[in-house]
Amino acid sequence: MHIDSGDTTWVLVAAALVMFMTPGLALFYGGMVRAKHVLGMLMQNFFCLGLVSVLWAAAGYSLAFGGDNAFVGNFAFAGLHHAVRVAPAGFALTIPPLLFMAYQMMFAVITPALITGAIADRMRFNAWVWLLTLWSLLVYSPVAHWVFSPSGWANRLGALDFAGGTVVHINAGIAALACVLVLGRRQGWPNRPMPPHNLPLTMIGTGILWFGWFGFNAGSALAANGLAVQALVNTHLAAAAAMLSWLVAERAKQGHATTLGAASGAVAGLVAITPCAGYVGGMAPILIGAIAGIVCFFAIDLKHRFSFDDSLDVVGVHLIGGITGSLLLGLFADKSVNPAIVHEGLFAGGGVRLVWFQLVVVVATLAYSFLMTMLIIKVLDKVLPGGVRVTEEDEEAGLDLTQHSEVGYSLLT
């Protein structure tokens, strides 16, 4: 195995960038909840860095990248014994295998953290700990194996997902929906006003996410090369175009361009470009971003239409944005950008084959993640004393005080 120092340097940096996204996501969500729940939200996110990292080292990495089974990994890398020098099956790495493990760890951390936006303000912390544990091992690792491991069935099929449109965004988005259906709505939703308590926090979080996303997408090239550059440019342009298209739609429909709209649009673009980042070029990222911004802007209304309290629009932005990006890749995937593409997209002359493969993997991810998450949270609701949801009284008092014995803001000290 040849270790390239330039590649290694870049992926080291990219791993740190992706790590920073989880606290960024915490702020993005934290600003959107009411003041009495802010620490609850920050903690559910930040805690992922603690628990998921340890789980990943112990077994999660191995379940995602060990062995060459089509559906799930094995325990070959459990405890990281062999992960130091042995690359996972099918990878021709030019970076130390342990760095690949570390880089993928940051993906495993942020993916379940995305779910917290949907379940805001009403899950017991203890229930979150158990959900996080089981979801990481039983849902994240297998789906990561299908798509990211060269031996996974989705990868073998020829479906494309550069940095996790299915594994990260669709997976977390549909899991969020399952959680919401079991947890139920926040008390008073949708009649009682629940405006964001601190949009400046949300803007800081959005900036950190955007910054970290360069590591997420450009790092997924696993090399410091032209493909990484293309992924970085695509990532930035998609976020920019999606911010613009969201704001235009918002201004036309509601009369104002809002900061929350700018933040939401940028994130929608980042989500949609994630699967496409290393497979498209030219103006495609701008088109993909612009489409995602508008689609997601209208998708956040789904929760009102179907009356499910996806509190901070994880379904509207991550699920719908992830599906949008994954399917658009079936149109835009271009071999001249990345020769590793087996089937080109429709617009590159590859016919509808790739669209079909993308659809298959999207549907499989939706089905598996939804059913497994539903099963996990229903079992937890039965098994855990007190169930998964806080009492009405605690919900009213806020997660900060009742789950963590703290308050986010104290004006008189």
Place this chain on the structure above:
Amino acid sequence: MKLVVAVIKPFKVDDVKAAVQELGMQGLTMTEVQGYGRQRGHTEVYRGAEYTVDFVPKIKLEVICEDGEATSVAERIIAVARTGKIGDGKVWITPIDDVWRIRTGEAGSDAL
């Protein structure tokens, strides 16, 4: 003695403070308050969800003064705090039974 209470638009607070000082008033207390009158509230929109906010931020000022000064204080506040648009606020005067300065124990006019 009288207590002059004014609820005004927050951006007028510096002008009103200066005007009240010019009249020779030795003290003034301000509080950030929220409320509504005929102006009612406003609408906020977050990701398409519209919220009607009934309570508008205002500043409440309180000045204690001699009986003879109260009307001129109130009139100065009205003159300075007025924009002519809805939401300018209210001023009112109430009687005070007695007042003490805590540091010295002085009472009545000496405490002002």
